[in-house]
Amino acid sequence: MVLKMGDTVEYGSVDQIINNPQEEYTQALVSVRSIDHEEKAPTPDPVLSVRIITARYKGTNFDVLKNVNVDLYPGQTLAVVGESGSGKSTLARVITGLLPPSQGDIEFAGRTLSPDLKGRTREDLRELQMIYQMADVAMNPRQTVGTIIGRPLEFYFGLRGSEKKKRIIELLDEIELGEKFMDRYPAELSGGQKQRVCIARSLAAKPKMIICDEVTSALDPLVADGILKLLLDLQKIEDVAYLFITHDLATVKAISDNIAVMYQGQVQRYGGKSQVLSPPFDDYTDLLLSSVPEMRLGWLEEVVAHRKMESAGN
Ligand SMILES: Nc1ncnc2c1ncn2[C@@H]1O[C@H](COP(=O)(O)OP(=O)(O)O)[C@@H](O)[C@H]1O
Ligand SMILES: [Mg+2]
Incomplete structure (x- = not known):
């Protein structure tokens, strides 16, 4: 039985629903993750190079990242995949400067970043943005969508008044919500809409790269599909690179150019999408x-x- 907003959309045998869905909504559900993205080849200069990074948390006696070495190319997507606890979010923390590594360097846009957030310039912060799984807690519930998207416009570009408003509306159009969402509060948005606002806020900074940490994991498959399609469209328009962290291989297949498979803090397998997803496989x-x-x-x-x-x- 396929339900939508409390109504039965379609009812049938497993075989009929999967192989011969009659209703448009069922068809969309069944064909979800049918995104077509052609793998791009690496270019000479990566936008991000993670150079032999080893890291551990304070007060622990083991390395959660061990000699991690990956590159991300301008306008492309590197998917970082692996089971829960394999070190994906820790890698994001090291790249963003929240957890300085014990060894190794982060090279970004042709420069070596300060290992510590405090040592990073405003330009470093602007060009390297991040989106999280829980769009809820990433937004101030007392601020309107317009205020939320407007803050990076003020902070990084000094925009005010009508100039700022014009840019907010442009961004709201880019994320397919439009001007009417400007005065809404986060509580008045669906999960997918909240994530779209977080995407707009990160794009407002005109970044070279966005780290997406499990950004579709809390969304239902259809909404998640919409977010992935949006991210791919925006990548073309904005020429932004994604470090896309996920435990979901269907998502990886859909959007990546390169893939790093992580296991227990190490990169187990790394390369172009077609290569990583073709046999022979490690166990x-x-x-x-x-x-x-x-x-x-x-x-x-x-x-x-x-x-x-x-x-x-x-
Ligand atoms: N703040 C922390 N302090 C100590 N250990 C942590 C902390 N955060 C994560 N870890 C440990 O680091 C390892 C990797 O975690 P994490 O990077 O969050 O994995 P993933 O994002 O792949 O699920 C796990 O063993 C986890 O328990
Ligand atoms: Mg994580």
Whole structure:
């Protein structure tokens, strides 16, 4: 049974719903993550180079990142994927200067960044933006959407009055919400709309790169799909690079140019999307890839049979 806003949209057998959906809404649900993105080749100069980074948290006695080495190219997407606890968010913290590494460098836009946030320039902050999973807590509930998007315009570009308003409206148009959302408060927005506002706020700074940490993980699949499509469209318009952190391989397949598979603080596998997603696989990547649910009959039975065979072989 397919439900939408309390109404039954469609009802049928598994086979009919998956292979022959009748209603437009069901069709959209079933074909979700059908985003088509052609992998781009690396260019000579990366916008970001993470150079042999090792890091640990204060008061702990183990490294959560070990010799992490990845590049991100201008206008492209590097997906960082791996199970919970593999070190993805810690990598974001090191890049943004919240957790200075014990070894290694972050090179960004042709310069070496200060390991500590305090040592970074306003230009560093402007050019490297971040979006989080919980759009809720990333916004001040007492500020309107206009105020939220306007703040980086004031802070980085000194915009005021009508100039600022014009730019806010442009950004609201870019995220497909429009001027009418300017006076709304976060509580008056849906989850997807909140995430769009956070995207607009980061774009307001005209960044070279945005770190997206699980930005679609709290959204339902259709809304998440809309956000991914928006991010890809905006990438073309703004020529912005994404470091896209996710545990969801379907998302990775949809949007990335390069992929880094992380496992226990190390990069297990790294390269262009087609290369990383083609065999032969290491055991961890194989497990990760075979865990991506597919919308087809018999998928689960095949996975279970495959794993039984593997464990019998070992
Ligand atoms: N503030 C912290 N202090 C100590 N250990 C932490 C902290 N944050 C995360 N960790 C540990 O670092 C490792 C990597 O965590 P994290 O980077 O959040 O993983 P991921 O984002 O891939 O789920 C985990 O073992 C986690 O328990
Ligand atoms: Mg995380």
